Amino acid sequence: MPEAYERHLVPVLFRPFAADLAARAAALRPRTVLELAAGTGVLTSALLAAVPEASVVATDLNDAMVATGSAREPRARWRQADAQELPFPDGGFDLVVCQFGVMFFPDKRAAFAEVRRVLAPHGRFLFSSWGPLDSHGFDAAVQSALDDCMSEGAPQFLREVPHGYTDPSVVAAELTAAGLVLAEAEEVTLQGEAESAESVAVGFLTGTPVSAALQDRADAQALRVAVARRMTERLGAGRVTAPMTATVYTAHHRR
Numbered sequence: 001m002p003e004a005y006e007r008h009l010v011p012v013l014f015r016p017f018a019a020d021l022a023a024r025a026a027a028l029r030p031r032t033v034l035e036l037a038a039g040t041g042v043l044t045s046a047l048l049a050a051v052p053e054a055s056v057v058a059t060d061l062n063d064a065m066v067a068t069g070s071a072r073e074p075r076a077r078w079r080q081a082d083a084q085e086l087p088f089p090d091g092g093f094d095l096v097v098c099q100f101g102v103m104f105f106p107d108k109r110a111a112f113a114e115v116r117r118v119l120a121p122h123g124r125f126l127f128s129s130w131g132p133l134d135s136h137g138f139d140a141a142v143q144s145a146l147d148d149c150m151s152e153g154a155p156q157f158l159r160e161v162p163h164g165y166t167d168p169s170v171v172a173a174e175l176t177a178a179g180l181v182l183a184e185a186e187e188v189t190l191q192g193e194a195e196s197a198e199s200v201a202v203g204f205l206t207g208t209p210v211s212a213a214l215q216d217r218a219d220a221q222a223l224r225v226a227v228a229r230r231m232t233e234r235l236g237a238g239r240v241t242a243p244m245t246a247t248v249y250t251a252h253h254r255r
Contacts (some may be wrong), residue, residue, distance in 0.1 A: 035076075042098075045072075097126050126249070129166065130246050139163065185250075
């Protein structure tokens with residue numbers, strides 16, 4: 001899964017936003033950075049380039065992602081960690097950053113409380129969350145193709161998890177409950193570019209939890225072909241582009 005994720009999805013979906021988030025991080029001039037849900041390290045690399053003087057600790061819950069990320073970006077210190085129970089002392093980081101990870105935290109308030117605990121008194125929590133599914137050209141195309149090809153019921157993972165945490169007022173309330181204050185919520189739309197619609201389909205169907213719905217099916221390969229065909233019909237042949245919308249949040253300690 002990490003290999004397919006890195007090969008087919010990271011350059012298209014995550015690298016554009018990593019550059020944006022790293023520039024925002026650099027403006028804060030942190031010296032110690034903790035990254036949550038770092039995946040294979042696309043933001044990690046962008047942070048190290050944007051803030052070369054900072055010490056960066058990158059974490060992920062998934063051991064395979066940590067192994068892949070640490071091999072890909074050895075300049076950071078990597079550690080397997082649950083965002084809801086961080087293995088770090090109080091107040092140790094000027095900046096905690098998370099790109100498209102908070103949606104996956106089962107208990108977001110607990111994770112935000114842990115962020116507050118490890119964040120220095122004048123530190124910042126910088127994170128992003130995808131907008132509604134229909135605001136993301138690639139993800140919407142994947143879900144539409146799955147719905148068309150799986151009449152018995154397509155997995156709703158994309159709608160419910162990556163695109164299920166889209167209301168800034170809900171985010172603000174959960175930050176407040178954890179002892180943090182939402183300072184800013186900015187909607188950002190960037191263009192993603194993929195080598196083909198089929199490549200994006202392969203990424204989602206083999207490199208994300210969507211793959212679990214197909215892996216035990218006798219017709220799994222036929223479904224993958226059908227989904228790729230539907231996505232190509234929607235997005236076009238050859239290299240394809242699509243808009244992707246997210247919200248970038250900045251929070252800090254309550255003062």
